[in-house]
Amino acid sequence: MLLVLCVDLDDDLGRKTGIPTPVIGADEVTEAAVALATADPEDSDVNVLFQGVNVYDELAAGGESVEVAAVTGVDGSDVRANRAVGQEVDRVLAELSTGEEVSAVVITDGAQDESVLPVIRSRMPIDGMRRVVVRQAQDLESLYYTIKQVLADPETRGTILVPLGVLLLIYPLVVVANLFNIAGAAVLGILSGILGLYSLFRGLGLEDTVDGAAASVRNVLYTGRVTLVTYVVALALIVVGGVQGMETVEVVRGVRGAGITAGVALAAFVHGFVQWLAVAGVTSSLGQITDEYLAGRFRWRYLNAPFYVLSIAVVLYAVSGFFLPAAPGVTSLELSDLAMALAAGTLTAVLSTLAFAVAESQLPSADPT
Structure with missing residues (x-):
C-alpha cells in the first residue's frame, strides 16, 4: 500500500x-x-x-x-x-x-x-x-531556510558575520577618521590587523584553548585560590628580574670598558636575573602548596619545590658570578667559592628530598583523591 x-x-x-x-x-x-x-x-x-x-x-x-x-x-x-x-x-x-x-x-x-x-x-x-x-x-x-540555519548556528555565524562586519565597517570608520584628521591608512591598518588576528585565531583553532583558559581563570577567582595572587606576584618579580638582568649587563660592560662577549653578557644577565627568579619560584610554589593543603591533597614531598628552586638559583648565581669581574651589584666568585656553592646547592636538594621522604613515610598526609 x-x-x-x-x-x-x-x-x-x-x-x-x-x-x-x-x-x-x-x-x-x-x-x-x-x-x-x-x-x-x-x-x-x-x-x-x-x-x-x-x-x-x-x-x-x-x-x-x-x-x-x-x-x-x-x-x-x-x-x-x-x-x-x-x-x-x-x-x-x-x-x-x-x-x-x-x-x-x-x-x-x-x-x-x-x-x-x-x-x-x-x-x-x-x-x-x-x-x-x-x-x-x-x-x-x-x-531562506539555508540562510536561517546558517545564522542560527553560533559557530557559523561567528565565522561569517564577524569578518563581514569588520569589512563593512572599514569605509564608515575611514570617513569618521577623516573628520577628526586621522589618517585613513591608520584605520585600515588597525582593521586589517584585527581581521588578520581573527583569521589566525579561527584558522589555528584556538577557540577551545581560550575558552579553557577563561574557565580556569573564573574557577580560580570564584574558588579563592591563593595561586592567583602568588602567580601575579611571581610574574611581577620575573619582570623586575629581567630589568635587573639587563642593568647588570650594562654594569659589566661599563667595567670592561669595551665590548663583551655573548657568554659574558649571558652570565651577567643570569647573575642579575636569577635572584628575582628564585623569589618568584618560591612564591608560586608556596601558593601551590597552600592550595593543595586547603584542598586536602597535601603531600610532604610538595615542600621540596621551594628548596629545589633555591638550589638551582644558588648554582646559577655561583656559575654566572665565576665568569664575571668584580663590579657594583656583581658577586665575583673564585673557583673555591664556586665549588662551595655547587656543593651547597646539591646538598640542599638532596637533604630536602630525604627529609620530606622520611616525613611522608612517618607523618600523616591527605589521602589521594
Missing part, C-alpha cells in the same frame, strides 16, 4: 484552522486544505495538501492501493516538531493497519519540512518525495 503523506512541520493547519491532526482520507484532506486556504490564502501548506490529493487521485486512477494523510509538527522547535510528526505517522499507520507493507510518497513545501524525512524513513520506506513551491519563487524557501 502506498501512503501519500503531506507534511506540515510547523502545524499551520492545526494552529490556523483548529482541525485535529493527523487528517486521513482524500475527502478529509481536501476539506482541511479548503479550511486552511480560507484561513490563510497565502500559506504554502495549502498547496501541499492539494498536491497530496492530486497525487492520490493519479495513483488511485491507475489502480494503485493508496491512501492520503496530512501530519503536522509543532511551531518553534525542529526537534519537537520532528517528534510530533513521528507520533502522528505512527497513528496513521495504526489506523491503516491493512496488513500490507506501507511505503510513502512525501509531499512538502520546502527544505525545512524535509528535515523530517529521517523520522518518516525510520517507520516505513519512502518511495518518493515531491516539493511543492510557487513557480515564481522556485527555491526561494530553500534559500
Whole structure:
C-alpha cells in the first residue's frame, strides 16, 4: 500500500484552522486544505495538501492501493516538531493497519519540512518525495531556510558575520577618521590587523584553548585560590628580574670598558636575573602548596619545590658570578667559592628530598583523591 503523506512541520493547519491532526482520507484532506486556504490564502501548506490529493487521485486512477494523510509538527522547535510528526505517522499507520507493507510518497513545501524525512524513513520506506513551491519563487524557501540555519548556528555565524562586519565597517570608520584628521591608512591598518588576528585565531583553532583558559581563570577567582595572587606576584618579580638582568649587563660592560662577549653578557644577565627568579619560584610554589593543603591533597614531598628552586638559583648565581669581574651589584666568585656553592646547592636538594621522604613515610598526609 502506498501512503501519500503531506507534511506540515510547523502545524499551520492545526494552529490556523483548529482541525485535529493527523487528517486521513482524500475527502478529509481536501476539506482541511479548503479550511486552511480560507484561513490563510497565502500559506504554502495549502498547496501541499492539494498536491497530496492530486497525487492520490493519479495513483488511485491507475489502480494503485493508496491512501492520503496530512501530519503536522509543532511551531518553534525542529526537534519537537520532528517528534510530533513521528507520533502522528505512527497513528496513521495504526489506523491503516491493512496488513500490507506501507511505503510513502512525501509531499512538502520546502527544505525545512524535509528535515523530517529521517523520522518518516525510520517507520516505513519512502518511495518518493515531491516539493511543492510557487513557480515564481522556485527555491526561494530553500534559500531562506539555508540562510536561517546558517545564522542560527553560533559557530557559523561567528565565522561569517564577524569578518563581514569588520569589512563593512572599514569605509564608515575611514570617513569618521577623516573628520577628526586621522589618517585613513591608520584605520585600515588597525582593521586589517584585527581581521588578520581573527583569521589566525579561527584558522589555528584556538577557540577551545581560550575558552579553557577563561574557565580556569573564573574557577580560580570564584574558588579563592591563593595561586592567583602568588602567580601575579611571581610574574611581577620575573619582570623586575629581567630589568635587573639587563642593568647588570650594562654594569659589566661599563667595567670592561669595551665590548663583551655573548657568554659574558649571558652570565651577567643570569647573575642579575636569577635572584628575582628564585623569589618568584618560591612564591608560586608556596601558593601551590597552600592550595593543595586547603584542598586536602597535601603531600610532604610538595615542600621540596621551594628548596629545589633555591638550589638551582644558588648554582646559577655561583656559575654566572665565576665568569664575571668584580663590579657594583656583581658577586665575583673564585673557583673555591664556586665549588662551595655547587656543593651547597646539591646538598640542599638532596637533604630536602630525604627529609620530606622520611616525613611522608612517618607523618600523616591527605589521602589521594
